Amino acid sequence: MNVLGLPEGHDIVLNYKNVRTALQTTPPFNPICFSRAVVGTGNRCSLPYCERKIPNEDYDAFIGDIKKMEIQPEDPCLNSVREYHSGSKANIKFAILNRKQSRHITNIPDVIEAMLKEFKDVSIKLINYDEGCNIRSTAQLVEDIDVFISPHGNGLGSGLFMKKGSTVISIDSRWYSEDWFYWPMKALDVRILYYDCNNPSCQEFDEQLLMKLASDLTEEQKKEIMTQEITSVDRLLVEQYRKDSKRRIDIERFIVFLKDNLSFLLQN
Structure with a gap:
């Protein structure tokens, strides 16, 4: 019985080292036949973690079309x-x-x-x-x-x-x-x-952005964000502020x- 209301079935993980829970599994080795299916291009990008790189000719074709x-x-x-x-x-x-x-x-x-x-x-x-x-x-x-x-x-x-x-x-x-x-x-x-x-x-002090992200910060915490690289304030909040400030x-x-x-x- 699915007490927590989680989706049924398993997530497919390509590398067995990344299988961490009972709800994850690696793909089957045997081929699976479908009478009808949608086939995508896979995970393609230009970043190190991508399964497939985007070839230069695809970039050039896109630029040419634009x-x-x-x-x-x-x-x-x-x-x-x-x-x-x-x-x-x-x-x-x-x-x-x-x-x-x-x-x-x-x-x-x-x-x-x-x-x-x-x-x-x-x-x-x-x-x-x-x-x-x-x-x-x-x-x-x-x-x-x-x-x-x-x-x-x-x-x-x-x-x-x-x-x-x-x-x-x-x-x-x-x-x-x-x-x-x-x-x-x-x-x-x-x-x-x-x-x-x-x-x-x-550096600029972007108080409007800081108040938007966290209106309950104390003056001491604001000063800490502006003067210290490592702070006691929530790390994700500080990163978002510094990214957008x-x-x-x-x-x-x-x-x-x-x-x-x-x-x-x-x-x-």
Whole structure:
């Protein structure tokens, strides 16, 4: 009798080492015949744990299909882009994505000003995906970009539509970083770099987000989250806050980071 109301039957586990309970089992060795069945493609992705890798030709076919889609001239996403230049040429093309809500970079205008002052003959597109961007307009915005800069998150996936050999830079918040996008970018021949700054100069206190996640935190707990990497506060709550919180870029350090990792800037 199913006292707990759990689903009947067993979960199929592919590796016998992962069978932990009586409700799990490995697949049978003998073939099973069905008169009618739905056959999927299996677990395919570009991450280490996937059963099957997505071949480059599948990526290329998908990108090609997206670029065949018609672009609407009144597209709000394309019309929201602001562009900045240093010099009369644009030998190196940057794009910076900034989000309005979570993971907002608070000092982007100062970052752009410093980059234009430091590097000659570059162009910088300031992109805002909150303005109704769809997959086609995203592909259009980044297809000729050399370096794409974005807060950590789905925006980094724009690298899918960038030319091979280009660079994506993830702007992480203090004490939070993850390498999920490394593997898809590697499969696409797009280089990804992580700008992880653990100094207070890269940190913003996002009280609105913190209150949304946990309104009962004491002032001492809030201070602990801001000043200590390891805290006594619930770990998952702290990780979610640090992942989604506003952030700053330490401009002086970031310029050095660009020079150290993008040698072509010095040759420009």
